[in-house]
Amino acid sequence: MNDKPLETELLGVTLKNPVIAASGTFGFGREYAELFDVSRLGGICGKGLTLDGSAGNRGVRVTETPAGMLNSIGLENPGVARFVAEEAPFMRSLGCAVIANLGGHSVSDYIEGARLLNDADIDILELNISCPNVRAGSMAFGLSPGSAADVTRRVKEVARHPLMVKLTPNAPDPVEVALACEQAGADALSLVNTFLGMAIDVDKKRPVFDNVYAGLSGPAVMPLALRIVHQAAKRVKIPVVGMGGISCARDALCFLMAGARAVQVGSMNFANPRAMLDIIDGLARYCEENHLENIREIRGIV
Amino acid sequence: MAVIVQNTEIAGGIYRMWLAHAPQGNAGQFIMLRIPGALDPFLGRPISLFDSAGDELTLLYQVKGRGTAAFAGLPAGAPAEVQGPYGNGFPLVPGDAVVIGGGIGAAPLHLLVKQLRAAEPNRRVEVHLGFRGEAYAIEAFRAYADSVRVDIGGVVTDGVDFAQTAAYYACGPSPMLRAAAKAAGETGARLYVSLEKHMACGVGACLGCTCQTANGRKRVCRDGPVFDFREVADER
Numbered sequence: 001m002n003d004k005p006l007e008t009e010l011l012g013v014t015l016k017n018p019v020i021a022a023s024g025t026f027g028f029g030r031e032y033a034e035l036f037d038v039s040r041l042g043g044i045c046g047k048g049l050t051l052d053g054s055a056g057n058r059g060v061r062v063t064e065t066p067a068g069m070l071n072s073i074g075l076e077n078p079g080v081a082r083f084v085a086e087e088a089p090f091m092r093s094l095g096c097a098v099i100a101n102l103g104g105h106s107v108s109d110y111i112e113g114a115r116l117l118n119d120a121d122i123d124i125l126e127l128n129i130s131c132p133n134v135r136a137g138s139m140a141f142g143l144s145p146g147s148a149a150d151v152t153r154r155v156k157e158v159a160r161h162p163l164m165v166k167l168t169p170n171a172p173d174p175v176e177v178a179l180a181c182e183q184a185g186a187d188a189l190s191l192v193n194t195f196l197g198m199a200i201d202v203d204k205k206r207p208v209f210d211n212v213y214a215g216l217s218g219p220a221v222m223p224l225a226l227r228i229v230h231q232a233a234k235r236v237k238i239p240v241v242g243m244g245g246i247s248c249a250r251d252a253l254c255f256l257m258a259g260a261r262a263v264q265v266g267s268m269n270f271a272n273p274r275a276m277l278d279i280i281d282g283l284a285r286y287c288e289e290n291h292l293e294n295i296r297e298i299r300g301i302v
Numbered sequence: 303m304a305v306i307v308q309n310t311e312i313a314g315g316i317y318r319m320w321l322a323h324a325p326q327g328n329a330g331q332f333i334m335l336r337i338p339g340a341l342d343p344f345l346g347r348p349i350s351l352f353d354s355a356g357d358e359l360t361l362l363y364q365v366k367g368r369g370t371a372a373f374a375g376l377p378a379g380a381p382a383e384v385q386g387p388y389g390n391g392f393p394l395v396p397g398d399a400v401v402i403g404g405g406i407g408a409a410p411l412h413l414l415v416k417q418l419r420a421a422e423p424n425r426r427v428e429v430h431l432g433f434r435g436e437a438y439a440i441e442a443f444r445a446y447a448d449s450v451r452v453d454i455g456g457v458v459t460d461g462v463d464f465a466q467t468a469a470y471y472a473c474g475p476s477p478m479l480r481a482a483a484k485a486a487g488e489t490g491a492r493l494y495v496s497l498e499k500h501m502a503c504g505v506g507a508c509l510g511c512t513c514q515t516a517n518g519r520k521r522v523c524r525d526g527p528v529f530d531f532r533e534v535a536d537e538r
């Protein structure tokens with residue numbers, strides 16, 4: 001029997017297991033490191049960065065929905081330079097793979113951010129072209145194959161770290177965007193970011209969020225996300241990291257069977273800070289019960 | 303896992319939940335309360351501590367939406383997931399204290415009054431509680447306070463003398479906090495306010511509850527929920 005049934009290789013990095021904390025749900029690991037042993041995780045994607053940092057959106061930022069939540073945080077972050085100096089070294093000390101998530105308002109923002117991140121001790125650069133909550137840029141780049149390929153190519157030219165492009169489910173055809181990013185040089189893809197949604201305050205007769213629309217996540221979106229990951233994973237040859245509403249080990253198994261090499265867990269961390277540990281334990285149990293040498297044996301079998 | 307000992311409606315839409323096997327906390331802190339394993343309602347709800355003694359917690363909560371409505375239906379004996387306590391809590395400033403609560407904002411002030419009394423038995427603790435309609439939990443305050451003034455349907459801060467040598471503490475709806483801040487600004491009183499925001503995680507990771515302060519952006523859940531009112535002048 002393999003003593004490391006969950007060990008997973010991703011872009012030259014050996015993950016202890018295929019369970020990664022999704023960007024925007026785990027800060028830079030500081031808060032959750034006080035609550036549990038985060039070195040047990042496969043990796044952590046840091047909060048989405050923008051070149052100069054941001055105070056994020058005004059007004060209500062989170063609201064619950066049936067089996068999920070809408071968020072309109074708007075990439076509140078300390079900026080790339082402070083991440084490189086203060087947060088990346090801390091993340092490295094946590095003992096799991098370190099992934100930096102980079103957003104941007106323009107192609108030049110992305111290029112400059114990626115250049116600065118070359119100096120950071122990180123394992124993977126996740127290019128965020130899918131955040132729905134900032135007025136300029138970000139998701140706009142991920143909606144069409146052409147603009148997604150362009151920013152991917154330009155960042156790939158300057159980035160020293162392996163490049164994983166995080167895709168939006170809101171593109172008319174996410175699979176076309178996935179193929180375009182692959183052709184443009186992406187080393188891996190992560191999908192899906194949040195679904196564009198809306199909430200209205202009936203008593204006040206106005207949108208709940210100042211930005212009107214917001215990103216939907218949580219268990220409610222899981223089947224929608226799974227469909228897109230399944231379709232994309234069947235078409236591209238580069239590794240796919242699947243996410244969207246994962247709340248338990250069986251959900252994670254669904255994404256792996258659909259073709260994902262690893263998974264990211266997001267909103268569920270808010271509901272239950274120990275959810276990822278339960279998922280890791282559940283995956284290990286599954287391998288044992290099904291006599292798997294390694295979890296990769298089920299990858300893409302559906 | 304915490305267990306519900308009692309969960310009863312004490313006034314219209316106001317519930318008191320008594321939990322055993324719960325963590326201990328300080329006044330002004332909160333827990334994230336969740337129905338174990340539930341995906342809908344999905345997130346925990348931040349609920350302040352009405353009382354904390356050993357491994358028993360008492361909460362006072364108002365049914366506002368789907369989450370709190372689900373709590374109201376939980377029977378005695380049911381398990382409850384308690385995360386925390388989180389947040390900074392009220393500072394226990396030496397000397398006399400004036401405590402001002404509006405509606406369900408009274409909840410964390412009860413544990414505050416109890417802890418103020420325990421820390422300094424001879425201090426004067428004056429309590430002012432405002433309610434829109436029915437008053438509740440008054441007797442619990444009387445057990446520890448020197449005076450409890452109850453205002454129904456008025457402006458509770460109108461009856462507070464902000465010119466005393468005392469620390470002031472306030473928790474309640476925004477208009478009440480604004481009025482307290484205005485009065486304290488005029489007299490130079492020391493005032494601590496407990497803020498409320500929508501939260502997803504309660505630990506400082508999601509940034510759903512950050513607010514603008516004189517010292518940059520802060521997270522209500524982790525850097526607060528208690529702030530010196532001067533620091534959060536833009537938020538109320």
